Amino acid sequence: MTAAPAPLPPLQVRESARARRVSLRVSATAGLEIVVPRGFAHAHIPAIVARHRAWIDAQWARLVALDRTLPARLELPATGEGWELLRRDGPQPRLRRQADALVIAGASDAEARVLLRRFLMAHARLRLGECLDAVATATGLRYTRLSIRAQRARWGSCSARGAISLNVKLLFLEPALLRHVLVHELCHTVHLDHSPAFWALVARHDPDWSTRRAQLRAIAARLPPWLDV
Structure with missing residues (x-):
């Protein structure tokens, strides 16, 4: 007898005016999110899910298996801050x-x-x-706007208009690694690509950039699993 396939995670479809193609994302909080271009025919969604079913099942199984237990204390190396985590009824x-604690009341673990x-x-x-702002002042590089996101892979990004987006997970990096990411994105306000001129500008403000870059790749796997969004 063939085993029945595992149930799909909760599914939501989101239309985006900026999307040029269909993309899939599996997260602990949103389940399976499918982003489609504006006007995309939703009748094609079941076939897309079926085509990517093996990948979806693997990603969801990985998330389900992670230990999402909250720590007893929240430490933010980037800023040197920390709080005890206290659970209360409510x-x-x-x-x-x-002052020295974050009190979470009336909440399930999720x-x-x-x-x-x-x-x-x-x-x-x-x-x-x-x-x-401090790094921008020190380097003389300017940006136009800041937004905070919670992405799985990207530490930050910069638009052609100088708007910078930073990953909330940067709070869990050591200050030197945080500064490396900030320098990297600020340099994109001058060179939007990864040309030799871009890396020369990065090196001017962050001489150890290649070492930092390697450290970033290694540290991603050590971030707390409950941060996955």
Whole structure:
């Protein structure tokens, strides 16, 4: 007898005016997200899912197997901050920040992870913004706007208009690695590609950039699993 296939993760389809092709993403919080160009015929979605079913099942199984237990203490090496994580009963899910603790009340484990990620997104907007401003001042490089995202693979990006996007996970890097990423993205405000001129500018402001780049690749696998979004 052939075993029945594992159930699909929760599915949501999102249309994007910026999308030029169909893309699939599997995450712990959103399940299976399929991004399609505006006006894409949704009747094609089942065939797309079937074609990528093996990849979807493998990604979902990996996420389910991860230990998503929240730590007893939250440490942010990038900024040198840390708080005890305290769980309390309560009528509804809520996170409250105290001087030396983050109190999560009325929340299941899954809800607690969502609350903590929301806190980190807001905190990253403030702290990473301060760090980016400091590096911009030190290097003389300027950007136009900052946004914070929670991506699995990319540490940051820069648009042709000088708008920089940073990954909330940068909070979990050591300061030297954070600065490397900030220098990298700020240099893209001058050279949007990865040309020799770009790397020369990076080297001017971050002489150890090649070492830092290798360290970044190694550290990605050691980030807390509950950060996956």
